[in-house]
Amino acid sequence: xxxxxxxxNLTVAFRSKRREGLFRSGPSLKALDDVSLTIGENETxxxxxxxxSGKSTLAKVLVALYxxxxxxxxxxxxxxxxxxxxxxxxxxxxxxxxFQDPVRSLNPSLTVKEVITxxxxxxxxxxxxxxxxxxxxxxxxxxxxKDLLPRRPRELSGGQRQRISLARALVVPKKLLVLDEPxxxxxxxxxxxxxxxxxxxxxxxxxxYLFITHDINVIKYVSHRLGVLFYGRLVEVGDxxxxxxxxxxxxxxxxxxxxxxxxxxxxxEAVVSEHRPAPSGCRYRIVCPAAFERCSVVPPWVNxxxxxxxxxxxxxxxxxxxxxxxxxxxxxxxxxxRVPLQDPS
Amino acid sequence: xxxDNFGETDARQTLAPSVSAPPSSVARPREKGDGDIVxxxxxxxxxxVSVDGRVRILNGVxxxxxxxxxxxxxxxxxxxxxxxxxxxxxxxxxxxxxIVSGSAVxxxxxxxxxxxxxMEKIHGTGINMVFQEPLDSLxxxxxxxxxxxxxxxxxxxxxDPPVTQETEGESRELITDLLRNLCIDKPEEVLERxxxxxxxxxxxxxxxxxxxxxxxxxxxxxEPTTGxxxxxxxxxxxxxxxxxxxxxxxxxxxxDLTIASQICxxxxxxxxxxxxxxxxxxxxLQEPLHPYTSTLVASVPQGFEDAPPLAVQLGEPPDLRNxxxxxxxxxxxxxxxxxxxxxxxxxxxxxAGRYAACWRVDKELGRFS
Numbered sequence: 072x073x074x075x076x077x078x079x080n081l082t083v084a085f086r087s088k089r090r091e092g093l094f095r096s097g098p099s100l101k102a103l104d105d106v107s108l109t110i111g112e113n114e115t116x117x118x119x120x121x122x123x124s125g126k127s128t129l130a131k132v133l134v135a136l137y138x139x140x141x142x143x144x145x146x147x148x149x150x151x152x153x154x155x156x157x158x159x160x161x162x163x164x165x166x167x168x169x170f171q172d173p174v175r176s177l178n179p180s181l182t183v184k185e186v187i188t189x190x191x192x193x194x195x196x197x198x199x200x201x202x203x204x205x206x207x208x209x210x211x212x213x214x215x216x217k218d219l220l221p222r223r224p225r226e227l228s229g230g231q232r233q234r235i236s237l238a239r240a241l242v243v244p245k246k247l248l249v250l251d252e253p254x255x256x257x258x259x260x261x262x263x264x265x266x267x268x269x270x271x272x273x274x275x276x277x278x279x280y281l282f283i284t285h286d287i288n289v290i291k292y293v294s295h296r297l298g299v300l301f302y303g304r305l306v307e308v309g310d311x312x313x314x315x316x317x318x319x320x321x322x323x324x325x326x327x328x329x330x331x332x333x334x335x336x337x338x339x340e341a342v343v344s345e346h347r348p349a350p351s352g353c354r355y356r357i358v359c360p361a362a363f364e365r366c367s368v369v370p371p372w373v374n375x376x377x378x379x380x381x382x383x384x385x386x387x388x389x390x391x392x393x394x395x396x397x398x399x400x401x402x403x404x405x406x407x408x409r410v411p412l413q414d415p416s
Numbered sequence: 417x418x419x420d421n422f423g424e425t426d427a428r429q430t431l432a433p434s435v436s437a438p439p440s441s442v443a444r445p446r447e448k449g450d451g452d453i454v455x456x457x458x459x460x461x462x463x464x465v466s467v468d469g470r471v472r473i474l475n476g477v478x479x480x481x482x483x484x485x486x487x488x489x490x491x492x493x494x495x496x497x498x499x500x501x502x503x504x505x506x507x508x509x510x511x512x513x514x515i516v517s518g519s520a521v522x523x524x525x526x527x528x529x530x531x532x533x534x535m536e537k538i539h540g541t542g543i544n545m546v547f548q549e550p551l552d553s554l555x556x557x558x559x560x561x562x563x564x565x566x567x568x569x570x571x572x573x574x575x576d577p578p579v580t581q582e583t584e585g586e587s588r589e590l591i592t593d594l595l596r597n598l599c600i601d602k603p604e605e606v607l608e609r610x611x612x613x614x615x616x617x618x619x620x621x622x623x624x625x626x627x628x629x630x631x632x633x634x635x636x637x638x639e640p641t642t643g644x645x646x647x648x649x650x651x652x653x654x655x656x657x658x659x660x661x662x663x664x665x666x667x668x669x670x671x672d673l674t675i676a677s678q679i680c681x682x683x684x685x686x687x688x689x690x691x692x693x694x695x696x697x698x699x700x701l702q703e704p705l706h707p708y709t710s711t712l713v714a715s716v717p718q719g720f721e722d723a724p725p726l727a728v729q730l731g732e733p734p735d736l737r738n739x740x741x742x743x744x745x746x747x748x749x750x751x752x753x754x755x756x757x758x759x760x761x762x763x764x765x766x767x768a769g770r771y772a773a774c775w776r777v778d779k780e781l782g783r784f785s
Contacts (some may be wrong), residue, residue: 110739259716263716
């Protein structure tokens with residue numbers, strides 16, 4: 072059985088508004104650069120990275136709010152042509168999205184019921200007589216009580232608003248739900264409730280999640296697999312547990328080591344300056360403690376076994392057994408990068 | 417990675433409040449080293465008055481901070497954390513704010529009873545605050561350099577003796593070093609820019625550096641790292657620790673328990689404008705007395721995908737206009753008894769250095785029962 076979503080070599084570039092001269096448009100910026108990933112059926116794929124790494128861009132491509140500059144997106148094996156209305160409708164029928172800001176993503180002049188009904192009208196696939204039944208079913212599932220239906224978003228708390236966003240996204244059954252920082256604006260106890268609801272919904276409604284957040288504690292708790300983005304490029308993909316316990320890419324290692332937990336005592340001092348992406352090659356090489364000459368070319372994907380992929384020259388020798396050279400160079404450069412001495416598989 | 421380590425840092429051990437003598441009363445949670453108290457708030461009650469009526473934002477809040485201490489104020493939105501910070505700085509507009517009772521003594525002077533003009537002399541180098549929304553605290557028409565430079569000038573003028581001779585190159589170097597320390601790349605370029613040209617995270621760091629150059633004796637930071645990436649956050653927290661070592665006192669307002677557990681010596685857990693639990697950070701978070709604290713601790717996601725659901729009670733944050741009778745947490749509390757719905761518990765010393773406001777905490781046993 073194939074994966075639900077297959078993204079191959081996806082690049083999304085934005086052109087700067089600033090023009091250089093009369094006829095020449097400004098430089099373009101690649102928000103996503105050659106990103107490939109898959110999301111399986113009933114899987115939660117976590118996507119993390121810092122601000123500006125392209126997490127939300129990927130989310131918006133999946134609901135066709137942005138069009139890819141190049142690359143392909145396949146949904147249930149069907150390649151999406153972003154110029155075809157039919158394909159976009161197909162994508163939106165199957166993919167729901169919940170945004171970060173529960174205030175700005177709900178129309179303030181509509182009641183809760185109207186907000187949810189809009190999604191039903193837009194879908195066109197559900198007969199009007201079933202609307203009420205659907206709304207009752209979904210609101211009960213996400214934990215919105217009946218008395219909230221005639222109210223307007225501003226009368227509700229952040230957690231309630233986020234549940235309504237969830238109800239709107241799921242009132243028409245979806246195969247994939249994209250969650251773009253769904254709990255970042257919420258208080259911890261409300262965040263916990265929403266996370267519990269999300270986990271329960273997934274098993275009850277049989278769908279996949281693309282869960283986007285910069286909070287490693289949250290992503291660790293919800294996702295099966297994890298992808299780490301650094302300035303538009305994916306640097307590491309793998310099982311969440313593996314990445315958290317044995318991060319391989321120097322960037323992932325730095326990211327994981329700065330995660331605060333309740334039990335960890337003693338701050339890890341950040342040693343790097345602003346994460347400035349390199350214009351070419353490995354984007355992390357400017358701040359990477361283990362960078363060496365080869366990093367000026369885009370590193371290949373190295374398969375470390377059981378779906379753990381890393382894009383870094385430090386592990387290059389593992390995929391090409393005849394060449395063991397880069398190990399010594401990396402070890403000599405110091406830093407806190409741990410280089411595996413043997414093949415982990 | 418992420419090895420759990422229950423050991424403490426050296427700095428924390430030396431700065432942790434000593435718990436030798438049991439405190440006499442709640443309003444004056446005094447222990448050893450009494451003379452070092454920088455800020456002492458007693459019984460602070462603040463109402464907001466509007467056409468719809470009177471809403472109590474803070475209700476009998478008592479709190480103190482000693483020199484060189486990081487004190488955390490932890491709670492969810494609407495718990496009164498920010499109002500408390502603003503009240504200390506005298507920044508609450510009246511109306512709508514109405515200080516009903518209480519005092520806030522800073523270095524021997526009650527901040528709530530200052531004459532007009534006196535507060536301005538304390539602002540900046542005495543007490544300052546990093547606000548949650550950095551765009552509101554920066555002046556849009558001045559460059560970053562002018563704004564940090566101005567703070568630096570104030571700090572130098574108020575030194576004893578005042579430093580009036582300053583070379584431009586010297587202060588510029590100091591400012592660029594500071595920005596570089598806060599993980600800002602190419603600080604020379606950032607100095608030339610205006611606030612609107614910076615990203616949210618950069619603005620926040622500029623606002624923090626303005627506070628840091630003034631070397632205040634008490635710094636209040638209101639969620640200063642919200643929305644920043646993990647490594648920038650750890651750098652900022654590192655700078656705060658350095659300030660603490662230099663003898664500055666820090667009041668750290670946050671809803672994030674993981675941050676509080678990292679940098680705070682003592683924390684106050686607030687709910688609906690009241691202090692629910694207070695004490696040394698490690699004790700409070702590892703063995704909470706109050707059910708609300710337990711809820712907060714249980715809300716922090718831990719473990720992997722196959723971990724059990726987070727143990728949280730259902731229910732929404734309190735509506736301050738319409739609070740329940742008795743303990744304000746009782747509608748969300750799984751352990752509420754009849755007494756919890758009738759009478760409001762007071763914050764009491766449970767054992768040395770630990771306070772809780774809960775009927776179900778047994779003073780004799782010194783634990784929740």
